[in-house]
Amino acid sequence: MRCLWITRQDPRPADSGELIYSLGLIRSLAAQPGIELTVLAHHATKSCEDESAVTWQFHGHIPEGRLRSLTSPLPADAFRLGNRHQREALGRLLTRSWDWIIIDQAACAWALPFIPPKTLLAYIAHNHEATLRHEVARNERGPMPLKLALRWDARKYSRLERRLCKRADLVTAITPHDADTFRSELADQPVLTLLPGFEGRIPAKAPRQFTVDSPRVVVLAGAFEWLAKRRNLERFLHAARRPFQEGGIRFQVIGKADPEWFQSLARQHPWADFKSNVPAIDPYLGQARIGLIPEALGGGFKLKALDYIFRGLPVASIDKALSGLPIDPFSEAITASDPESLASKVVSRIDDLRFLNHAAHSALAACRQAFHWKDRGPALAAALKNPHPHRS
Numbered sequence: 001m002r003c004l005w006i007t008r009q010d011p012r013p014a015d016s017g018e019l020i021y022s023l024g025l026i027r028s029l030a031a032q033p034g035i036e037l038t039v040l041a042h043h044a045t046k047s048c049e050d051e052s053a054v055t056w057q058f059h060g061h062i063p064e065g066r067l068r069s070l071t072s073p074l075p076a077d078a079f080r081l082g083n084r085h086q087r088e089a090l091g092r093l094l095t096r097s098w099d100w101i102i103i104d105q106a107a108c109a110w111a112l113p114f115i116p117p118k119t120l121l122a123y124i125a126h127n128h129e130a131t132l133r134h135e136v137a138r139n140e141r142g143p144m145p146l147k148l149a150l151r152w153d154a155r156k157y158s159r160l161e162r163r164l165c166k167r168a169d170l171v172t173a174i175t176p177h178d179a180d181t182f183r184s185e186l187a188d189q190p191v192l193t194l195l196p197g198f199e200g201r202i203p204a205k206a207p208r209q210f211t212v213d214s215p216r217v218v219v220l221a222g223a224f225e226w227l228a229k230r231r232n233l234e235r236f237l238h239a240a241r242r243p244f245q246e247g248g249i250r251f252q253v254i255g256k257a258d259p260e261w262f263q264s265l266a267r268q269h270p271w272a273d274f275k276s277n278v279p280a281i282d283p284y285l286g287q288a289r290i291g292l293i294p295e296a297l298g299g300g301f302k303l304k305a306l307d308y309i310f311r312g313l314p315v316a317s318i319d320k321a322l323s324g325l326p327i328d329p330f331s332e333a334i335t336a337s338d339p340e341s342l343a344s345k346v347v348s349r350i351d352d353l354r355f356l357n358h359a360a361h362s363a364l365a366a367c368r369q370a371f372h373w374k375d376r377g378p379a380l381a382a383a384l385k386n387p388h389p390h391r392s
Helices: 017-030 067-071 076-081 084-093 106-114 129-139 144-167 176-185 227-246 259-268 304-309 339-349 353-367 373-385
Strands: 002-009 036-043 054-061 100-104 120-124 170-173 191-193 217-223 250-256 272-276 290-293 315-318 334-336
Touching: 002 017, 002 106, 017 036, 017 054, 017 373, 036 084, 054 084, 067 076, 067 144, 076 106, 084 106, 100 106, 106 144, 120 144, 120 373, 129 144, 129 227, 144 176, 170 176, 170 373, 176 191, 191 373, 217 227, 217 304, 227 250, 227 259, 227 339, 259 272, 290 304, 290 339, 304 315, 304 353, 315 339, 334 339
Parallel strands: 002 036, 002 100, 036 054, 100 120, 120 170, 170 191, 217 250, 217 290, 250 272, 290 315, 315 334
Antiparallel strands: none
């Protein structure tokens, strides 16, 4: 079975949740018998080789700038991704015969008008974009031009995703919540839930026991390149400023971010620590009591949850951000509906050693068998080999 996979950029090295998910699915699908996989994408700033059975086709780099997209029917991401280099490369690839064309993320639906009508099409969703983009636009508190641009972009994302889903013969979702949303909108297309896998080592038992000597540190690890991620962090910083300082709790933020932005946050919030683009997160997770997921904005699966759980950290999260995790939100995590309540609950739980140890051990046990990439490829390959094509 010959498959053409269209994604944003070379996902190697996978240093953000988006790239981890794309690369994990690509490698797992390519490893399945009878699958011949070609990936079309942009070059990345940095790259590395791998031994997966994939034919990589990289052309150009993702261009900067979004203003020109305002007059395009495409949202800004899709407008930049569907540039001349990619359109020409896709045209050459479409001279061959493909059993399936796979669009990885709605932003790659720039390719939709060029795909032959009878070719089977799959949509790999990282989010339900229509919901997510409108939510981000509604909650933006920046200057009016930015608000208007986000609202306009959200409307274009909604239209593009709707066209993509209508054309697709298979839709996959990253969480059960997103899958239910797609099913409520689609007539007869199959919707497959593909939770992410975990690339690191999954321990057989909890790697630590919290004691009174364990540092009273809350850590937030992640990539902070997208506006919604930055807004989530900013809101939590304001929510946690007083309770964390009064409670003597150290807050550490680590991950992929613009160093100048982190420096600006450090000046505004000297009570917190900010470390951008660290070579490894393990040393920081190993010196914390709680791993934080403050995403009040944004859908999809929170891959940082797996980093926390498989390193023995209990999770403190906005409740809706736990979709796809098989853990009890009351006994196996600290949850709340908003950042302010979450900050308060973290303060009340950080010295409850019995709870922290129970939550960490129970979450690890619940997740240990649920997040293996080797299971995702067979599930996706089975759906591709047994299509239920439709045509509206």
